[in-house]
Amino acid sequence: MVKHSNIKVATADLESLYRIFTVAEAPDSTLGQIEREISENLAGFLNERIVARAVSLADIERDFSCSGMPEKPTFVSEHTQFLLDKLVANSVHTAAPSFIGHMTSALPYFMLPLSKIMIALNQNLVKIETSKAFTPLERQVLGMMHNLVFEQNDDFYQTYMHSESDSLGAFCSGGTLANITALWVARNNLLKADDQFKGVNRAGLFPALTHYGYNGLAVLVSERGHYSLAKAADVLGIGRDNLIAIHVNGEHKVLVDEMRQAANELEKQNIKVMAIVGIAGTTETGNVDPLNELADLAQSLNCHFHVDAAWGGATLFSKKHKALLKGIERADSVTIDAHKQMYVPMGSGLVLFKRPELASEIEQHAEYVLRKGSKDLGSHTLEGSRPGMAMLVYSALKVLGRQGYELLINRSLKQAQYFADLINQQSDFELVSKPELCILTYRYVPKAIQTLLASADETLQAVINEKLDDLTRFIQKCQREAGKSFVSRTRLSSQVYSNQTITVFRVVLANPLTTEKILQDVLAEQAKLAQLSQFALPELAQLLKERQVNHYQ
Numbered sequence: 001m002v003k004h005s006n007i008k009v010a011t012a013d014l015e016s017l018y019r020i021f022t023v024a025e026a027p028d029s030t031l032g033q034i035e036r037e038i039s040e041n042l043a044g045f046l047n048e049r050i051v052a053r054a055v056s057l058a059d060i061e062r063d064f065s066c067s068g069m070p071e072k073p074t075f076v077s078e079h080t081q082f083l084l085d086k087l088v089a090n091s092v093h094t095a096a097p098s099f100i101g102h103m104t105s106a107l108p109y110f111m112l113p114l115s116k117i118m119i120a121l122n123q124n125l126v127k128i129e130t131s132k133a134f135t136p137l138e139r140q141v142l143g144m145m146h147n148l149v150f151e152q153n154d155d156f157y158q159t160y161m162h163s164e165s166d167s168l169g170a171f172c173s174g175g176t177l178a179n180i181t182a183l184w185v186a187r188n189n190l191l192k193a194d195d196q197f198k199g200v201n202r203a204g205l206f207p208a209l210t211h212y213g214y215n216g217l218a219v220l221v222s223e224r225g226h227y228s229l230a231k232a233a234d235v236l237g238i239g240r241d242n243l244i245a246i247h248v249n250g251e252h253k254v255l256v257d258e259m260r261q262a263a264n265e266l267e268k269q270n271i272k273v274m275a276i277v278g279i280a281g282t283t284e285t286g287n288v289d290p291l292n293e294l295a296d297l298a299q300s301l302n303c304h305f306h307v308d309a310a311w312g313g314a315t316l317f318s319k320k321h322k323a324l325l326k327g328i329e330r331a332d333s334v335t336i337d338a339h340k341q342m343y344v345p346m347g348s349g350l351v352l353f354k355r356p357e358l359a360s361e362i363e364q365h366a367e368y369v370l371r372k373g374s375k376d377l378g379s380h381t382l383e384g385s386r387p388g389m390a391m392l393v394y395s396a397l398k399v400l401g402r403q404g405y406e407l408l409i410n411r412s413l414k415q416a417q418y419f420a421d422l423i424n425q426q427s428d429f430e431l432v433s434k435p436e437l438c439i440l441t442y443r444y445v446p447k448a449i450q451t452l453l454a455s456a457d458e459t460l461q462a463v464i465n466e467k468l469d470d471l472t473r474f475i476q477k478c479q480r481e482a483g484k485s486f487v488s489r490t491r492l493s494s495q496v497y498s499n500q501t502i503t504v505f506r507v508v509l510a511n512p513l514t515t516e517k518i519l520q521d522v523l524a525e526q527a528k529l530a531q532l533s534q535f536a537l538p539e540l541a542q543l544l545k546e547r548q549v550n551h552y553q
Ligand SMILES: *Cc1c(COP(=O)(O)O)cnc(C)c1O
Pocket: 103, 173, 174, 175, 176, 177, 179, 226, 228, 279, 281, 282, 283, 308, 309, 310, 311, 337, 349
């Protein structure tokens, strides 16, 4: 039985410290009330406790400006109140259906109580000694996700899912770690041990390159590639400059011919293409690279083929749309983030290896844990101690099922199409990238300016686009500060405007609670905010006036 009491830890004596390990706060304490609020009415908690108002980051920083180590203990309730006032109130309502600029959305309610179980058990997945059943569970989840991507037969999964010497993938905290792990595997397999050489994992990069006779290594990816790949190139010793960005076509898909040419150029300089990366759902525009063609290219280059499906991987749950990712099953490794379109809390990503033996090149052993022949998951993960997030992924897979995910994915894609149509119908908006999955970009461009842009030469387009960039930034900032709704913004090179880089609104439509009405309101709010702009809009009007005068002269 849990005893409740108002815990007095505000004095530093051991008796009261023991209590914070053994008893819970009384139900009528601040923390007790908050716990009830969250479990009874999560939406209400978030709507009320996160305050939608314009607070500058500088103001918030003042609440977190003291660097002194707290000397004396604080009462839990007092502390909770501080958190509510200063932290929770000024956090971001990522679950709000009108916050359509992030890849982070609402969570299914069961994630909260289940997370509590997870924290209560406090398992460490690095080794079986501290996780027991959690280890087979995580391996099963990796098996299920492997199955989703690679669709091997039953025998395959019976052989490899729980095998101590192989690994179908690795759980990690997110897409960044997953991408680093994938390229780590690629590097170590390329530069592995042979009769005369210990392998890059033991000897290091320089002796490895010398042994294999390469002047360097390179990784090729589209210019829309996620910046985590640059981090990977950095930590793996390949160098950021050797992550080669390849141009995209008008649909934001990588130009495979250009990638092939770049690869040939590199090989002429004796720089080995270690891996090519295809993106299944770019972070900015949600487009999918031609994965089959990339698989062919990887084959002809004899290099590792990684698919970054951190965002788009969940599309595979949808029978209706999974063909958008065809070719993904030919990848050597695939990144999928469960904390994106799988609606699992932040901090859960995974990388899958098509061939289970691939991971053996990153295997690590230690004497006190991860002994050879053990099934400890830590022998194939970059991270060490890790929480039991697999339990939450497993629960989402079971509770929603493939069919449930399919409904959610189909809904997101349909809603993105609806929003694109809506933008196209508005005379003062311009759709910049059409949604292939559920991400699109657009901007506010008054109709008369659109007409002018269409007939303008490159120089005039650049002048106009610069002012439109100011306007887009202005609208996005005002909307964010007003706090009712949120879209993000990014910069993209636009083929319509001779590859000029333009600032655009970016929208991610993955929150199942976002309605068509909300989307209409977002556009209406933006059109209204545009009128408040004191510089960009008047300058555009002036430009228009000058051009029209010229026109009649
Ligand atoms: C989000 C994302 C990542 C990075 O994932 P994190 O979970 O943020 O580390 C990598 N690639 C793509 C395509 C992404 O969308």
